[in-house]
Amino acid sequence: MISICHININSITKNKVELLARFYKYDVISVNETNQKSERPFSLLDYNIFRNDRVKKAGGGVLLAVKEHIKCREIINKTTHKNEIIAVQIETLLYKSILISSINVAPTAKIEMKIFQELYNINSNCIIVGDLNATISEMGSTKTNARGKQLQELLNEGSQPLLSFITNVETHPTIDSINGHKPLTFDIQIGAEPKPTSPRLSLNFKEAKWTKFRSKLDQQLILWNNDLSLNSPLDIEDYSMFITDSIMLATKEAVPTSTPTSKSYALSEAFKSLITLKHQAYRRWKRAGDNIDKRQYYNSKILLTNSLRNDRRDNLSKLMSSLCHKKMYSDKVLLIVRKFHSKRVKQTFTSSMTYNNTTTTSNKEKADLFADYFENDVYSYTDDTLPFHD
Structure with a gap:
């Protein structure tokens, strides 16, 4: 199963921590309105990032974040007539592959129909998410706009082979109240092919048992027939492979692998609690329109910002405190x-x-x-x- 989240956000950098805290469990995260500059690096813990940033203008931009363990590659990254698109191909177990694309269409632009045709030509097993700024009255909007008519044409013409695999479609409270877009999540009942593990091993030589290493290596080297002569390149290659395999076996038994260090600090319970309070206040405000809930929502946003700043200061203080202690255990x-x-x-x-x-x-x-x-x-x-x- 592949779990997918799409969100239209106002600056992914500003809302990065909350995005990870709420949607970290999803395999693929699609983000519109990233508001990123191409010269600035961006990363999410445990995700591979594919992005198409808007050039020379503020706002806009699309991004796909795919879990590192999933085998994938970028297929399309371009902007055509204010249609920003990023597409990634994911290897799956049921199909050979599926295409996941994130598209953002500016409010003043038309939907570029050729982009959709290009996606279908590459792979008909295609999932398209994004903000097309299209409204269709049959789907609940007050009226159908020009982009809505274009979208209806696409729905009528295009095949939808993956539609039956989509389950657990849900919406969630917004992260940023400015645009009012609710995050959308759903599952595709197709297993993704895991990325093969790297042949490189990270070994902890400080904990190595060298006596055991030498003993195991001796046991392996004794197995070689010393009567054999190395007269050809093939003989030399066989001998080299034997030596290499012997060293690898001894290393596997005597040298433990190192534990990867954490790349990020854990969020505090206070920060998580404030996120919950903020969303509860927002839902009450939108449901009843009470000014008390509105003030509580904006107060929660301020407290959330302060809590995040305090968490960062605490972690920096702990780091500096640990560095200034003089230790003789070098x-x-x-x-x-x-x-x-x-x-x-x-x-x-x-x-x-x-x-x-x-x-x-x-x-x-x-x-x-x-x-x-x-x-x-x-x-x-x-x-x-x-x-x-x-």
Whole structure:
């Protein structure tokens, strides 16, 4: 199943956090009116971004965000007669592929019919979402405008093979009250083909068990027949593959994979609660038209902005606080101590060594005493005096 969300938003950068908080579970997010500048990078956690930004004018722009685990590629990215379009092809399990397109038509423009024909020619299994600024009286609008007539023609002429697969169609409270567009979500009962996992492994060599690695590698290398001679390029290639496979097997057993670090901080419970209160106030205001609910809605927006700013400050303070603590657990420091310790155990030191009222005689005791001195006096913990605190 592929879950899809479409939203017409007023600046995706300004509403990025709330967008992720509410619609992170969807596989594909279509956004119109992104109001992005092409020279500025934009990202969403765990999504691949495909965007078509409006050039030289404010507003506009379309974007498709597809979950990173889904196999996909961009097919169309262009603007024709104020029709902004971005289309992505997604590999599926049932069909060979489906096309998902996001289109934004400016209020002063006509629907460019050739764009739709181009999409159908590329792939008839096509899902088109967006803001066409079209109204059709048969679908609930007060009247049918010119773009509505064009849209009706498209619906009459175009085939709709994926219509029967669409389920769970829902609308949601708006993110930004300026445009009044409600987010639309639905599911397509077709499984997406997962992107193949990368052959590159991120290994944690600090936790490697090198004794086990050498033991396993020895076991593998013994299996090679030493009587064989390497007389041809094919023989050399076979031997190289054997060595590579042996190293890979030993690495798999002795070196653990590293845990990926989080790319974003978690939203606070206060922030999530304010989002809920804001939407509840908005729904009451639109339903009853009470000014009290209206004021509560706008107050919630202000509190939401302040809460987000405070969350960012708290996370920055925690980061700076952790950086200013002096820690003696540096891997390089302990490595130096271990190297010195190993050398001193094997060497002879004729004089006695005294530290903290302890006098040593044997070489091992002297090495241990020096390690204590190195840890306690050279890399000792000191109180935090820097002006960064939680």
